[in-house]
Amino acid sequence: MKIVDEASDPEPGGGSTPTPPDGSSMPPEGSSTSSAKLPPWLFRAILTGVAALGALYVLGWLVDQLKSLLVIVLVSFFMSFALEPPVNRMERMGIRRGLGTGIMFLGLLAAVALFLWAIGAVLADQIEQFVDDAPGYIQDVEDWLEGTFDIEVDAQELLAEFQEGGAATNLATRLADNLVSLGATVLQVLFQILTVGLFTFYLVAEGPKLRRNICSLLTPQHQRQVLSIWNLAISKTGGYIYSRLILAVASFLVHWLVFTLIGVPFPAPLALWVGLVSQFVPVIGTYVAGALPVLIGLLDEPSTGLGVLVAIAVYQQVENYLLQPKVTAHTMEIHVTVAFGSVIAGSLLLGAVGAVLALPAAATAQAFLSSYLERGDVVQELTDAEAAQHPPRQPIGQRLRHVFRRDADASADDGTS
Numbered sequence: 006m007k008i009v010d011e012a013s014d015p016e017p018g019g020g021s022t023p024t025p026p027d028g029s030s031m032p033p034e035g036s037s038t039s040s041a042k043l044p045p046w047l048f049r050a051i052l053t054g055v056a057a058l059g060a061l062y063v064l065g066w067l068v069d070q071l072k073s074l075l076v077i078v079l080v081s082f083f084m085s086f087a088l089e090p091p092v093n094r095m096e097r098m099g100i101r102r103g104l105g106t107g108i109m110f111l112g113l114l115a116a117v118a119l120f121l122w123a124i125g126a127v128l129a130d131q132i133e134q135f136v137d138d139a140p141g142y143i144q145d146v147e148d149w150l151e152g153t154f155d156i157e158v159d160a161q162e163l164l165a166e167f168q169e170g171g172a173a174t175n176l177a178t179r180l181a182d183n184l185v186s187l188g189a190t191v192l193q194v195l196f197q198i199l200t201v202g203l204f205t206f207y208l209v210a211e212g213p214k215l216r217r218n219i220c221s222l223l224t225p226q227h228q229r230q231v232l233s234i235w236n237l238a239i240s241k242t243g244g245y246i247y248s249r250l251i252l253a254v255a256s257f258l259v260h261w262l263v264f265t266l267i268g269v270p271f272p273a274p275l276a277l278w279v280g281l282v283s284q285f286v287p288v289i290g291t292y293v294a295g296a297l298p299v300l301i302g303l304l305d306e307p308s309t310g311l312g313v314l315v316a317i318a319v320y321q322q323v324e325n326y327l328l329q330p331k332v333t334a335h336t337m338e339i340h341v342t343v344a345f346g347s348v349i350a351g352s353l354l355l356g357a358v359g360a361v362l363a364l365p366a367a368a369t370a371q372a373f374l375s376s377y378l379e380r381g382d383v384v385q386e387l388t389d390a391e392a393a394q395h396p397p398r399q400p401i402g403q404r405l406r407h408v409f410r411r412d413a414d415a416s417a418d419d420g421t422s
Contacts, residue, residue: 076358077197081204083362086242088113088209106210110202120281123274130271131301234373241368248332249284255328256280256320260298263316267309269302279317287348287360291321343367 068075088109095105208215216235220228257280264272275298282294295317303310344364351363 073197076355077200078204079355079362080358081201081208082238083242083365084201084205085208085212086239086365087246088205089212089239090243092209092212102212103210106206109209110206120277124278127271127274127278127301131304234369237372238365238369241372242365245365245368251332252324252328253280253284256283256324259320260316263320264298264313267302267312267316268305269298269309269313270305271301275301283321285361287364291317343371 088106092102092105092109095108096102100108216232220231223231257276259276260279261272261276264276269275278297279294283290286293295314298313298317299310301310302313344367347363347367348360351359351361351366353359355362
């Protein structure tokens with residue numbers, strides 16, 4: 006009788022059960038293995054990801070709802086960084102910190118009120134004068150077109166708008182009637198200004214105490230990092246404000262003198278406008294600052310407006326190449342491309358407020374990174390390549406002297422021969 010091994014017994018279908026190479030038995034078809042099971046950490050990872058996405062959604066919703074408050078707090082921090090250095094100096098002189106903060110606030114309010122009063126007086130007078138002189142301007146343009154190009158222009162309807170009962174003469178009355186409807190907007194702006202002032206006063210007056218409270222929640226190493234960043238922000242923001250003030254004062258004095266010599270109406274308020282707006286409004290500040298005095302000069306006399314335009318353009322070149330590099334080198338060093346890019350990014354994020362805050366924020370970030378990032382020596386190959394692309398050149402004065410000397414030597418040789 007032949008004994009057949011069960012392991013080698015063929016299956017009914019004629020096939021045989023395959024045996025793994027290592028000799029181990031394989032589980033029957035359809036059964037689950039431990040390798041086919043989901044790892045135990047996968048379910049926790051999915052839950053963690055869903056929770057993180059939900060938290061991000063809630064955080065984005067909160068930021069969107071509290072955006073105005075966050076902007077107010079950000080502006081308050083910026084103003085506190087700018088006001089804290091003089092308050093610290095007064096505190097070292099023996100003045101209580103709260104009193105010093107109050108003195109700085111009174112000085113700032115007085116400066117803003119003086120600026121608004123001066124510019125408001127100029128605009129009110131010029132608008133009234135323009136309405137009175139507009140019929141003469143229109144008549145002069147009509148006569149010039151008819152006499153130069155033989156073009157007949159009927160400007161009687163336009164003239165009627167500037168005469169008694171016309172739309173232009175009633176503009177001030179309509180604006181006065183609409184002031185009541187603007188009350189809610191004015192109150193909202195005043196509330197925001199008051200909120201910024203309260204936050205700023207607290208941040209300056211209680212600055213050391215606030216820093217101690219924040220640092221008490223951190224480890225010593227993190228405390229040093231927070232204090233380093235805080236001090237850098239104060240230094241760079243203060244440097245930005247002081248450099249702008251120095252340049253604004255220089256611009257005000259120069260333009261005041263030039264506007265007085267040219268004969269521009271209201272030379273002092275217009276010079277103050279040019280000095281402040283050109284320094285504290287990023288990127289477009291120069292153009293906005295120059296437009297108002299040029300327009301007022303043109304309304305007075307075309308030659309006066311042209312003189313104002315030339316004076317502003319010449320001073321801008323002097324400031325860009327002589328004054329600004331020397332002033333900012335001692336207050337806030339920041340590369341021009343970094344400054345321009347930061348202003349664009351800030352304006353995209355927070356509008357006009359972000360554009361103003363972008364420069365001190367970029368200067369603080371640049372100083373912080375430069376203090377923590379190590380710089381290595383440049384390899385010799387790169388130095389040689391740059392030297393080959395940009396060979397050293399003699400100053401233009403030496404090159405001109407060399408050319409003149411060569412021509413003189415050539416003339417002398419011709420005379421000798």
